[in-house]
Amino acid sequence: MDPQPAPDWQTTTWLNTPEPLTLERLRGRVVLLHAFQMLCPGCVARGIPQAQRVAAAFADAPLVVVGMHTVFEHHEAMQLASLRAFLHEYRVTFPVGIDAPGLGGNPMPRTMSAYQMRGTPTTILIDAAGRLRRQVFGVHDDLVLGAELQTLLLEATQHASATPAEPSVSAEPEGGCVEQCEVGEAV
Numbered sequence: 160m161d162p163q164p165a166p167d168w169q170t171t172t173w174l175n176t177p178e179p180l181t182l183e184r185l186r187g188r189v190v191l192l193h194a195f196q197m198l199c200p201g202c203v204a205r206g207i208p209q210a211q212r213v214a215a216a217f218a219d220a221p222l223v224v225v226g227m228h229t230v231f232e233h234h235e236a237m238q239l240a241s242l243r244a245f246l247h248e249y250r251v252t253f254p255v256g257i258d259a260p261g262l263g264g265n266p267m268p269r270t271m272s273a274y275q276m277r278g279t280p281t282t283i284l285i286d287a288a289g290r291l292r293r294q295v296f297g298v299h300d301d302l303v304l305g306a307e308l309q310t311l312l313l314e315a316t317q318h319a320s321a322t323p324a325e326p327s328v329s330a331e332p333e334g335g336c337v338e339q340c341e342v343g344e345a346v
Contacts, residue, residue: 162290165190165283168227169259169269172239174246176254180225182289189222189311192283194229194258194271197245199279205298206280207249212301213308214253220312221287226255229271229279284308287315 165182173179182190193210195202207226214224228242239257246255258268265272274283277296284293284307293307 162286162292164289165285165291166270166273168192168256169273170227170256171259172257174243174255174257175252180223180254180256182285185223185225185285186289187221187287187315189220189287189308189315190283190285191222191224191308192227192285193224194227194274194276194279194281194283196228196230196279197242201298202280203249206282207251209282209298209301209304210253211251213304216305217308217312221315222308222312224253226251226253227258227270228255229258229268229276284311286311 167182168180170179191210191213193206195206197203199206210224210226213222217224242255242257245251256270258270261267261269261272274281274291274294276294280296280298282293282295282299282304283291286292292311
């Protein structure tokens with residue numbers, strides 16, 4: 160099966176970027192999309208630091224790290240002002256989009272639904288052609304992530320003609336928050 164185009168992001172606001180980001184605008188670059196919630200222990204302890212390390216390590220590569228604050232619980236506590244303070248305190252400098260609320264009272268945000276995410280943190284890899292290549296729920300292993308990113312970067316720079324591997328989804332969360340995860344609750 161060939162990789163499919165990654166779904167468009169549906170956001171209400173963007174932080175740490177002068178204008179909204181779209182997959183079309185990022186075409187030609189590998190994208191690491193890090194979906195998180197600021198009250199998710201796995202996101203704070205492992206996911207966000209990993210995304211920051213990737214952004215720093217690949218700063219000169221055709222790769223962009225994008226955060227997606229995708230709130231599916233504790234909506235009243237995770238407002239824009241709180242997120243701005245969170246990003247400042249944790250020194251998050253990569254662009255962060257705020258996932259649009261679900262339609263018709265659905266607590267699941269639109270981008271989260273479009274990607275069929277199970278919770279946070281979720282790491283999504285999109286190749287330079289805008290295709291979904293990998294999606295991992297929970298914290299992604301650093302070495303595996305680095306190897307996957309390097310593969311996608313090599314494809315991007317060499318204009319590989321071979322058909323890429325199909326996307327996969329990790330079945331086992333490590334330190335992730337699933338729907339209705341309470342702060343401090345072990346997963």
